[in-house]
Amino acid sequence: MGPDMDGRQPDRRHAAPDIREALAMDIKGFLAEDEALRLYDLAGEACRLGPCLEIGSYCGKATAFLGLACRNAGGRLYSIDHHRGSEEQQPGQEYFDPELFDRARNRIDTLPFLLRTIKILDLTDTVIPLVGRSEEIAAFWKKPLALIFIDGGHSFEAAFADYSGWVSSLLPGGYLLIHDIFPDPSKGGQAPRCVYEMALSSGLFHALPMVNTLGILRRSLCGEIPQTAGDRWDRLAEIA
Ligand code: MG
DSSP, X not given: OOOOSSSOOOXXXXXXXXXXXXXXXXXXXXXXXXXXXXXXXXHHHHTTTSOEEEEOOTTSHHHHHHHHHHHHTTOOEEEEEOSSOOGGGSTTSTTOOGGGEETTTTEEOOHHHHHXXXXXXXXXXXXXXXXXXXXXXXXXXXXXXXXXXXXXXXXXXXXXXXXXXXXXXXXXXXXXXXXXXXXXXXXXXXXXXXXXXXXHHTTSEEEEEEETTEEEEEEOOTTOOOHHHHHHHHHHHXXX
């Protein structure tokens, strides 16, 4: 695939056959093609450093691209979801999909759709689905991670829990990716954007160019000063 560190987009015409297959599958989900291709590139790079984690598997649309990258590079992807749908996917809400509703149990169940995606793309030995709430799994998690993709609930409480619960597991040099960042509040909820800005203002991350609504932050290496932290120090030094 194309270059991955300068913000330019990979070209679908040169995509590997398995990527073209995943793009053609029309997996249920909310992920633009340019975002999918960028996830593939970032996971392919990151998984050489350690395992990757997705929060919010849904039906496996992003899982497909993260997972294929990990499989092709010999890495691993953990993918967390309680599979009962987020707030806006419940009956009567804006993103409710009746095909995902299990009438026998009277609830949303996206797990069969995720497992189908994993099986069709031959990701069974690469993707490890974790069924449960992100904060409960985070509470006992010990393994350092090279990439964390936050794409779970869109309330501030959910997005903040996904950030605060997991960020300490991210390796130096690893990626923190946050989906659904809309600068214009009329285009989407602001919780992911707020979490992105909080992470950036921590001084622990470098921002890479966004791709569509995908925010890309790289955890600084030890002793490496990100631009935002340097700017803050310069302002304080001026005042002093
Ligand atoms: Mg999303």
